[in-house]
Amino acid sequence: MPDAGTDAYGGSGPGARLAMGGARVHELSIAQSVVQAVTERAGDRKVLVVRLTVGRLSGVVPDALRFSFDLVTEGTTAQGAVLEIDEPQGLASCRSCAAEFVLRDLILLCGCGSADVLVLSGNELLVQSMEVA
Numbered sequence: 001m002p003d004a005g006t007d008a009y010g011g012s013g014p015g016a017r018l019a020m021g022g023a024r025v026h027e028l029s030i031a032q033s034v035v036q037a038v039t040e041r042a043g044d045r046k047v048l049v050v051r052l053t054v055g056r057l058s059g060v061v062p063d064a065l066r067f068s069f070d071l072v073t074e075g076t077t078a079q080g081a082v083l084e085i086d087e088p089q090g091l092a093s094c095r096s097c098a099a100e101f102v103l104r105d106l107i108l109l110c111g112c113g114s115a116d117v118l119v120l121s122g123n124e125l126l127v128q129s130m131e132v133a
């Protein structure tokens with residue numbers, strides 16, 4: 001799996017690069033990794049549901065990921081599978097004042113002025129589970 005903390009394709013803004021009419025390159029490569037992993041493990045069985053955790057700070061756009069998932073599952077045992085995406089919000093704690101707070105973006109700055117902030121959650125990118133026939 002690619003490192004969830006980096007995005008080599010220019011960030012997650014709405015103007016980020018588009019490829020294949022809606023699938024961003026980043027999400028496309030993630031979808032390929034996910035589909036390869038689940039179809040390998042499912043063997044001959046049909047994949048019905050795939051559940052992912054995609055933290056809001058991961059830089060991954062869920063809609064683009066869904067679109068890419070539909071593309072790359074075509075012709076595989078995961079074709080037609082439902083993709084469920086859980087999107088945990090970002091949580092951080094400040095090492096200077098010990099406050100815990102919600103992170104809406106990757107600007108790691110506490111209200112106390114400190115940037116010595118530890119991300120607790122929200123940058124996850126992982127396959128949670130799958131259902132097979």
Ligand SMILES: [Zn+2]
Binds near residue numbers: 094099
């Ligand atoms: Zn602080």
